[in-house]
Amino acid sequence: VLPTGRNFYSVDPKAIPSRLAWETGSALAASLVERYHADTGEHPRTVGLTVWGTSAMRTQGDDIAEIMALLGVRPEWDDASRRVTGFAVMPAEELGRPRVDVIVRISGFFRDAFPHVVALLDEAVRTVAALDEPAEVNPLRAHVHADLARHGDERRATSRVFGSKPGAYGAGLLPLIDARNWRDDADLAEVYAVWGGYAYGEGLDGREARADMEAAFRRIDVAAKNQDNREHDIADSDDYFQYHGGMVAMVRHLTGRSPAAYVGDSHVPDAVRTRTLGEETRRVFRSRVVNPRWIAAMRRHGYKGAFEMAATVDYLFGFDATAGVVDDWMYESLASSYVFDPQVREFMRASNPWALRGIAERLLEAADRGLWAEPSPQTLDGLRATYLEMEGDLEAGK
Structure with a gap:
């Protein structure tokens, strides 16, 4: 304008x-x-x-x-x-x-x-x-x-x-x-x-x-x-x-x-x-990425908000792949805040199931590549179950 x-x-x-x-x-x-x-x-x-x-x-x-x-x-x-x-x-x-x-x-x-x-x-x-x-x-x-x-x-x-x-x-x-x-x-x-x-x-x-x-x-x-x-x-x-x-x-x-x-x-x-860079990553992670107020703001934006959350996970993964700045506790926090939180999970499933599938897939890739060095077996099982569930829903056209 x-x-x-x-x-x-x-x-x-x-x-x-x-x-x-x-x-x-x-x-x-x-x-x-x-x-x-x-x-x-x-x-x-x-x-x-x-x-x-x-x-x-x-x-x-x-x-x-x-x-x-x-x-x-x-x-x-x-x-x-x-x-x-x-x-x-x-x-x-x-x-x-x-x-x-x-x-x-x-x-x-x-x-x-x-x-x-x-x-x-x-x-x-x-x-x-x-x-x-x-x-x-x-x-x-x-x-x-x-x-x-x-x-x-x-x-x-x-x-x-x-x-x-x-x-x-x-x-x-x-x-x-x-x-x-x-x-x-x-x-x-x-x-x-x-x-x-x-x-x-x-x-x-x-x-x-x-x-x-x-x-x-x-x-x-x-x-x-x-x-x-x-x-x-x-x-x-x-x-x-x-x-x-x-x-x-x-x-x-x-x-x-x-x-x-x-x-x-x-x-x-x-x-x-x-x-x-590690200090800056941790600062951004705590102040925005897993900040409940930011997550709530993304939920108000529906499909695009879920997309931004998935993109954030992708960018953190990219930084970890190139510069090694994401700690294990950060991956665990992403899983608990984005995938396993009931309200966030339901929001993504309803507004953008592709984003939820993408987040689960990216976190599993981090574990497979050893970037996420010691994920808990329960967390990995939950991520695999989420990925398969979303894959099934998307293929079924839900």
Whole structure:
């Protein structure tokens, strides 16, 4: 119902990041570095960050500002137009910590909407890589030199922005999870690499770069994704587990270890904080997924409400498959709250029996794959009985 020609968000791509976004992004970078240091006693050398176009429009570039702050460069603006005119390199002494090599996985929408920002990030990476600084201060420079020694191509060695093939969108993991025919991390990583292994920046424009992407991902210490609002969370969209979880699975497949997985929370810009992905999953699970008030709200929406509940289970399963963040007690809670609660069960059976069947099937798959490590026999028997009952009802046309 907006007037013709108006958009939900008005943004000038050349004004990203804004001055306010720089403040928030700097705080996100500091929070991430401090959390990693508190967890490990070290500074992160390489961070992988997922960047979406919709969040860039909402925040005017918090994610972009964080990348620049991690690299140790500060944007510069034209005062009259508020557009970004370039950046200045922050001296290592002013930064007070080592620079961070940042690997960026952009969405297809971000690629299309913000080519100027991609160019800015690429220029910042190449500038920092050219600084005459020791490896302990500038890991990016050290990594570029190591890659140059391996293949001798400077443009490849400084590629840090990766995304889907030009004209393509997404990370590809949802169809794989839905098909239920994947076996292990190798399958997840293969899809993530095939969909995301294209480099962007000056002279690249989506060049096939899977080998360079994998070389960069092998170095990732932290896989991060920021959350800038409370309108949605990591369990109500498949994109979260596809992009963020996919990055974790990719690193785990390439290195045999899971990177630290962090979620930056800037929904209150003055109180930025960083949680682990596990902490964020538990927060969302308790506050929404099994919250009786949310379940009651979904029941008021009939078929669509039941669909949203089934989708939430699917997205949690996807995150567990990729990043291993769903505990056994959470699966038990899903079963008791969604399948075995008499009122919820009757609601689903009456309004959307496909959703009830799907939830039971997904929970059984989690047990079969060992994601749900020790389900109780009674719970599994109940889920199997529910699945067979719903299957029979649907085939009978009830």
